[in-house]
Amino acid sequence: MTDEERRKRERKLGRQLSEIFGIHFEEMMDLLGDPPDYSKLDDEYWLRYQADLLRVLSPQLEQLFYDDFMAAAQRFGITFGVETGSADSLQFIRNYSFNLVKGITETTRKGIQDALSQFYEQGDFMLEDVAQKLYRFYSPVRAEMIASTEITRATVEGERASGRELAERYGLSIVDIWQTARDEKECELCRPRDRHIIRDGVYPPMHPRCRCGIRQEIMNEERQIEYEAGLEDAN
Numbered sequence: 001m002t003d004e005e006r007r008k009r010e011r012k013l014g015r016q017l018s019e020i021f022g023i024h025f026e027e028m029m030d031l032l033g034d035p036p037d038y039s040k041l042d043d044e045y046w047l048r049y050q051a052d053l054l055r056v057l058s059p060q061l062e063q064l065f066y067d068d069f070m071a072a073a074q075r076f077g078i079t080f081g082v083e084t085g086s087a088d089s090l091q092f093i094r095n096y097s098f099n100l101v102k103g104i105t106e107t108t109r110k111g112i113q114d115a116l117s118q119f120y121e122q123g124d125f126m127l128e129d130v131a132q133k134l135y136r137f138y139s140p141v142r143a144e145m146i147a148s149t150e151i152t153r154a155t156v157e158g159e160r161a162s163g164r165e166l167a168e169r170y171g172l173s174i175v176d177i178w179q180t181a182r183d184e185k186e187c188e189l190c191r192p193r194d195r196h197i198i199r200d201g202v203y204p205p206m207h208p209r210c211r212c213g214i215r216q217e218i219m220n221e222e223r224q225i226e227y228e229a230g231l232e233d234a235n
Contacts, residue, residue, distance in 0.1 A: 001068070001155060006211075009064070010147050016056045017143035024049050025138035028112070034127045038116050046109065050101050058097045061154040068158030072216060073166060080165065096157070100150065108137045145208050152205040156214055160203065163216050175224060177215045178204070185211070195231060197224060 001009075024045075031040045073080050115133045119125045136142065163174040178193040180186050186194075190204075190212050197219075204212035219227060 001064075001071075006151065009060070009151055010144070013056070013060050013151065014140070014144040014147035017053070017146055018140040020052045020056060021138035021140075021143055024052070025135060028134070028138070029131055032116075032130075036116055036119070036127070036130050038113055041109075041112070046105060049108075050105050053101045053104060054097060057101065057150070061097055061150060064151060064154040065158040065161070068155045069162045069165075072159040072162035075216070076166060076172070076218070078166065078170070080162075096153075104146065111137045148209045148211070149205050152210050152212065156204050159214055159216060172218055173220050174216050175219050176203070177217060179213050179215045181211045197228060 027045065028041065031042075031045060032038070033040060070080060112134055116130070119130055119133070160176065163176065166172045167174055176198045178190075178196050178198055180190050180194040182194065187207070187210075190206050190210065193206075193212075198214065203214065204210050206212060217227075
């Protein structure tokens, strides 16, 4: 995926998430009332919230996963059947998308509850102040952050799944190598991992808005030792 393609996907997903957040923010404020009462945000509200997030996130993350699953294999001159990618993609999305939406929802619920508790303790507050405080959980900034982070994750997980499939089917010794964007936005957290073989089980995204990826290479154990020795010499 090129940088331009990535930006287009981020903008699209961020825009759709922002629209959903906007709708649910208005509904949330209406339900809370004046003075705001957290107990009025019932389970039905959160179920609608989760359903809308899944409706947007699942198909786009699934497509990203599938595209990179196939592209990773093709880089080694191997083409998988459609059913292989679909099966892995479905398994990934069922597990990950649900947990992602669950996490977003739990963060939002706790954030709203904590913010309202602070206002209750103050005793004297305006509804506009409450709305301003709660808006950050539904803001376009949060939508963009989620879009950027999860596009990275879906892309990397697609490549990892492809590598595992290649190893199982063809006995290939495939290693995953961390790859940063190598630009002015490269962060101190990810920079030390650039070009290194991933051995600790930690993969991108390393943090919110992480733009890192992985590069896969066929390397036997001897070649891995040579590769890592070369990195040490370069440093």
